[in-house]
Amino acid sequence: MATDDERKTYDPAGEVVDLCRELIRIDTSNYGDSSGPGERKAAEYVAGLLDDVGISSNIYESEPGRASLIARWGDGPGEPLLLHGHLDVVPAAAEDWQVDPFAGEIKDGYLWGRGAVDMKDFDAMALSVVRARARAGAQPDRPLVMCFTADEEAGGHKGAEFVIEEHADEIADCTEAVGEVGGFTTTVRGKRIYLIEAAEKGMAWMRLTARGQAGHGSMINRHNAVTELAGAVARIGAHQWPVRLTPAMEVLLASVADIAGTEATPENAEALVEEFESSARMLGAVIRNTANPTMLSAGYKVNVIPTEATAHVDGRFLPGHEDEFFETLAELCGEHVTWDFVSHQQPWETPYEGALVDAMTQSILAEDPDGIVAPYLMSGGTDAKHFRKLGMASYGFAPLRLPRDLDFGALFHGVDERVPVDALEFGARVFDRFLDQV
Template identity: 45%
Template structure:
C-alpha cells in the first residue's frame, strides 16, 4: 500500500531545505536522498548529482510503452525560502497535518507537487503500470535563487539526461481559482501556465564629481541617478497582448460573462477590473515593468559621492525585449551606465497544442465543470533553464482549492499550507495526464 500523499508531503516539509541565496542555506541533500530512496522503492534507478556539497539534484527516467514518442519532463524544486518561526501558527518545518491542511514551508512551493508525483510513481509500481511515453522526473536544487546549483547547472552540464524531452510541466498552474460571476454563479477557473515574463535585473551606475556636501556641485551622481529613476518609475508602460494574455482575457471573459474590450489600453484595464479575483492572474502581465528596489550611494552625509547605483527589477513580456531595453536607455539618458545582474529571457509555449488539451482533459476528468485557461506567470521558474533545451514549458501542478483560500499568498508567505483534499485531487489529475499524454 502506497503512503498517503499528505503524509509524504508532511515528511518532505520536515527537511529544512532553506535557500538564503548566494550559495547559502541548509542544502537539499537530505531531501534529495529521501526522494531517491522513494524512487528506488518504486523500481526506478535515480541519479543524484551535486555541483557543490549538499546541493542535491535527483533525475530519473521512467520508460514508457512507446519509446518513439517524445518524452515529457516533470521538473520540481526541493529548496524553499526562509521562514521565521516566531511569525507562524505552527513551526514551519514541523510538517503538521491539522484542520484538513498540511502546514509548513514548501507546502505549496513546491513540496506538494514533489509529493503528488512520488505518489503517482509509487502507484504505477504497485499496479505494474507504465506511462504511454518516457517521463523524465527531476527534483532540483536552488530554484529559489539563481538555479546555479540546480536547473541551469543541469542544463549546462548534464543536458543528456533530458534527451528527447519535447515538453515539461512544473509549478504555478492548474490550481483552482473559484470566481463568482455577477449572478453569483461559481466558476472554477484552472489557469495553466503557458508563458512567463523574462527576468532582466538591471544595475544602474551614475558617476559624477566628488566633493563637499556644503558646496555647489552640478555633477552630483546621486542627483543624476534619482532623476533617472524618477523617469523610469513614472513611465506608463503600454499594454502588450501576447498570445497567452489575449487568450486568457478572451476565454476568462467568456466564462465570467463580462464584456471584453481589447482595442485600447484603457479598454484592457477596464476589462481586467471586471474580472474580480481572476484579475490577479493577469493585471501584472499585460505590461512590462521596471521597479527600483535597491539604492546605494555615499558613506557620509557631508560628502557628495562620485558613484551612485540602483538595482531595477525589470520583467519582460515575450517578444518585447529589444523595445523595452531601448526605451529604458532613452528614459535613463546620458551619464547612466546600464548592465545586467540577471538576464533570463521570457518563456512562451503554445496556447493551443495537444499538450494543453491533454492537461485540460486531465483536469476535467476530476472536475467536469473546470474552466481551463492559459495564463502568463508574472515571475519566473526553472522553465527559464529547461526552455534553453528547446523544451516547451508549462505551469501544471494540479490542486483542488476551496473558495476563499488565497493560494497566491501562500507561496513565500506566513502559515503556508495546502489542503489534503487538494493534494489527493492532484494525484488523480497527474496520474491521468502522465499516463495518457
C-alpha cells in the same frame, strides 16, 4: 494506462500530504549565494523514495551541497516527458509567521510551510503518484524523466542550467516538459477557471549604477550619484507600462469575456483582469512589462557624498516585447545611470494546442466537470526557461482546486505560505489521470 477499475487498486493521493510535510521540514532555503543549507538532503530524501519503489536516480552537484536529481521511469515507446520541480525555497523569517515555516504543520485544513505552494506541493504530487503507480505496476505508456533541481529561486544557474550544460544526455530526448505554477484555480463570477501556464515573462534582474563627484555633504554638488540614482529609481517605479496582449492572455481574456458577456480588447483588458477577484493582482502583471526597484545602496557616512550609488531592479518583459522594455528603461534611467545584469533570461510561449494540452484539460475535467481550462502567461520565472534551451515545449501544470477567497499569488514567497490539504489530494488525482493520457 490505468483504467478506473485498476485505479481502485492504488491511491495516487495516499501519500501526498505526508510527502509534502516531510519536504517542507527539510530546510532548503536559497539566499542567492552558497550560504544556505543547499538541496542535498532533500535530493537524498527523494532518491530514497524512488529507490523504495524500484526507480533508480542520479544526484549531481554543481558545487558542494547544491544538488539536483534525475530519474527515469518506464520503457514504453515514444519520446519521454520531462517532469521537473525544484527543491529549493526562498528564506522565511519565522517571527513573521503564525506557525514555524519549516514544521509542516496542518492547521485549519491547510498544510503550512515554506515551499507549500512554491513548489514542494508539485514535488509531492509527482512523487505520490509515481510511487503509487510503481507499486501497482501501472507504468504510463510514455516514459517519464523526473528532474528535481537546485537553485531555481536564484535563477536556476546552479540547478537546471547546470543540468542542461553538464548532464544533457540524461534529458535531451525529452520533447515536452511539465513543471510548476499551472493548473490552479481562479474564480470569475462563480465559475472556476484552471490556469495552465503556457508562457513566461523574460527576466531582467539588473544592477543600476550612478557615478558622480565625491565631496563634503555640506557643499553644493551638481554631480551627486545618490541624486541621479534616486531620480532614476523613482521614474522606473512610477512608470505606467502600456497593456500588451500575448496569445496566451488573448485566449484567457476571451474566456473571461465570454463569461462576462462582452468581448476582449486591449482597451478593456484591465477591467477583465479585475474579474479574477483574488487573482487580479497576479494577472494584472502579465498584460504589461514591469520593473520594480527592490534594493538601494550608497555611501558610508552622513556628511560624505559618495562617488557611486547602486540599486537593483526586478524587470520582467513579455514575449515579443523585450526591445520595447529596454528602450523604455534606457529613457527612464537617463544618461548618468548605467546597468548590468544579475540575471537575464528570455521569455517563452508555447502554443496552447496538441495532445499534451488535451491531456491536461481532460484530466482536470474528469475530476471537476464544471471547471473551465484556459492558458495564461506567468509573471515570474521557472526552470522551464532552461529546459526549453534543449527544444522542449513547456507547460506549467500543478493542479490545485482552491477556495474562491484565497489570494494564491500572494502566497508565493509570502508570509504564512500554505496549501489546502484537499487541494493537494485533488492535484494528485488529476496528475494520475494526466499520466494515463500523455
